[in-house]
Amino acid sequence: MKWNRKFNYPTSSRSVINGSRHYSIEQQQLPSVTAILSRTKPEEDKAALAAWKLRMGEKESERIKNEASANGTKMHNILESYLRGRENLELLEFEEENNLAKKMADLIIAEGINGKLDEIHGVECTIYAPGSQGFAGTADLVATFESQLSICDFKQKNSIMKESYSSLHEYFTQLGAYSWGHDKVYGSTITQGVILLATKDLVFQIFRINHEKLKEYQQKFLERVELYYSLINK
Numbered sequence: 001m002k003w004n005r006k007f008n009y010p011t012s013s014r015s016v017i018n019g020s021r022h023y024s025i026e027q028q029q030l031p032s033v034t035a036i037l038s039r040t041k042p043e044e045d046k047a048a049l050a051a052w053k054l055r056m057g058e059k060e061s062e063r064i065k066n067e068a069s070a071n072g073t074k075m076h077n078i079l080e081s082y083l084r085g086r087e088n089l090e091l092l093e094f095e096e097e098n099n100l101a102k103k104m105a106d107l108i109i110a111e112g113i114n115g116k117l118d119e120i121h122g123v124e125c126t127i128y129a130p131g132s133q134g135f136a137g138t139a140d141l142v143a144t145f146e147s148q149l150s151i152c153d154f155k156q157k158n159s160i161m162k163e164s165y166s167s168l169h170e171y172f173t174q175l176g177a178y179s180w181g182h183d184k185v186y187g188s189t190i191t192q193g194v195i196l197l198a199t200k201d202l203v204f205q206i207f208r209i210n211h212e213k214l215k216e217y218q219q220k221f222l223e224r225v226e227l228y229y230s231l232i233n234k
Helices: 033-039 043-056 058-083 087-093 100-113 166-186 211-232
Strands: 013-017 020-025 028-031 117-129 135-145 148-157 192-199 204-210
Touching (some): 020 033, 020 117, 028 135, 033 135, 033 166, 033 211, 043 058, 058 117, 058 148, 166 204, 166 211, 192 211, 204 211
Antiparallel strands (some): 135 148
């Protein structure tokens, strides 16, 4: 993997304030991108989630959520290790070499990473925007992806993702957040957001937002930021 560390990403610590994750950066406590998106989730999305929990039952819905979270964490760890060039050391920690998380990570590597990255600029890097309506988050990957400076996010899902799903548009809004913050702090020009997704059935999907579409989702996120601060300052 070819690295180009032209952006100096900050170190940060995380804490929970009033039930929401915050990042401590430059003597500011900044709410996380995921906390902002969660607090400002559209009512129809909240209703859909509540209906799913009711349909599945409390125990089963909690089991599915926890299983997906654990699997996603393992998958991200494998991908991070691969990108940093230390996969052989890190993968010794996993009990089963052929577990689902590794299969999903291998799928993303084969279909979405190998041959696609011109340069890697950062992995698991803190991206933030300071100020009175600031925010922060951790981007999975900042890279020149097929000739475009891009924010890339790794996702795992139980089933096929469809363009119409609101969850996909939340992912795009997250990419809008990271790209806007990156441009603001580093004077960069992020032109692409990329979702690299693997399902439990080992189907690979890639979703992109470019140029004007990316700017559209940047604006969507900034509106959510404004709403978030209006809610917590009531």
